[in-house]
Amino acid sequence: MTMIGAIALLLFCQLAGEVIHRLTGLPLPGAVIGLMLLLTWLTLVPKERPTLKAVTGWLTAHLSIMFVPAAVGLIDEGGPLSRYGVGILAATAVSTLLTMVVTALVFRWAVKRFGPPEPQPDAVEEAAS
């Protein structure tokens, strides 16, 4: 796969996701449907794709600057921010901590109940690669 091919694959998945989004009226964003389509494609045609990996790696590494234009949109949100700023901070803090606790506890319980034992040293190696 070439660089252009990889970009075309990403854009095509997003486009197909957008089409599904519009046809079904599903509130799921087109890009998220595109993610699922690409995952399906990778599973159906399993092989190593170093160029695709490089392109998506580059995009992910530069995600931060891509949402600066949207974040600057806060300039027009002064009203709601001053009114609900404290609530937003409180809700975000509570939710972030609680979600970490619940996720970790459920995972630990489910591994004990259903899963394989603690990872062997080689499993750790594999997970890191």
Add this chain to the structure above:
Amino acid sequence: MKGLLTTPLFWLALTLVVFEGADQISRRSGRHPLCHPVLLATPVLIGLLLLTRTSYATYWSGTQALSFLLGPAVVGLAVPVWAQRDLIRRLALPIGLALMAGAITAVVSAVGVLALFGAPHEILASIAPRATTTPVAMAVAQQLGGVPALAAVIVLIAGVIGAMTATPLFNAMKMTDYRARGLAVGVSAHGFGAARAFQVDSTAGAFASLGMALNAVATATLLSVLALLL
């Protein structure tokens, strides 16, 4: 000269320069979550817009090209998930259950607490996807009738909180399984959590990036179903 301030080129160039400066500071801080380049660059750019009396619409028309890249970037999250397919197969049930529990907890607790403050629908819709990675949160918030800019900033705050509290929290819980710690911080604090997890332990890092990518899909799906039902 005055016309220059309304050209797309001016604001795009300025955004890159300001971001690069913010990124330098972030790097010098050892990537401290509070020095995230977006947290530093955004107020500076807002200040410059106010100073030059430039409207957000003008700014947006110049910089939306950057925003456009978010779409393919989200689609590309499929690649790291696929790379972890063996891990997912081996631990499908624990990962699936923990992910579902985490996604539901994140939405219900965030919306629940904010509702106590009497926030209207558009603010609640902006916080609902707060555990997903920023581009997904922005897209989902928009679908639900929220404000993408608010969603972006809420997600950043969640990331900062998660990255700073994960280690002391899990130690206090006596949570020694790095798979659980990683997955939890990835599900709750997306990219910030994953970055932090990689600093602590490589297994935790792998599980955190998996948690982030899977939760982008899980939360978006959960909220879509809720939106259809309500």
